[in-house]
Amino acid sequence: QNSNTGSTRDRPNIAYIVDYNIVHTTADPVIANRKDKTVYLNPAAFAIPTRGTFGNAPRNYFDGPGMNNWDLMLAKNFRKEGLNVQFRTEFFNAFNHPSFNQPNRFLDATSFGTITSTLLENRQIQFGLKINY
Incomplete structure (x- = not known):
């Protein structure tokens, strides 16, 4: 709430980046060497703005x-004397x-x-049988 707007989602200051359009430069460059693979953004690339100001990060800057x-469906039709x-x-x-x-x-x-979480469920499979007579 540094901007005094009452919002809890204030934008941060981007600490060391030059091109604001390149989101992935704020990702951790040494993430392959880290033990904690859940870190997606480099915390050192951002700073909390001073009280009463807005951060310099553009709107909707954080990207997942x-x-x-992929959803797939397979079907097999059987027809025999008025029965489908x-x-x-x-x-x-x-x-x-994983998403x-x-x-x-x-x-x-x-x-x-x-x-800390996934967006979608794991693989799910369902079967169906439809009989028309």
Whole structure:
């Protein structure tokens, strides 16, 4: 609430970046060497703005890691003398690819920049049988 607007989601100051359009330069450059793989944003790249001011980070600056989700459906129809049977198998998140949630954006939190949850469920499979006569 440094801007005195009553909002708890004030924008931070970007500490060392030159091009505000390049979001990923605020990601931790040595993340491959870290033991904690949940850190997505480098906390040292941001600073809490002084009281009564807005931060210099643009609106909607924090971007998550993106999403990759594939849903598939397979069906087989059987027809015989006035009877139609359809067997279906539906796969939600078929390749079980994790889609991570947004990183924590509260600058004063100890977990700033970390991703602590996933956005979607794990793979789910459902079967269906439809009979028309």
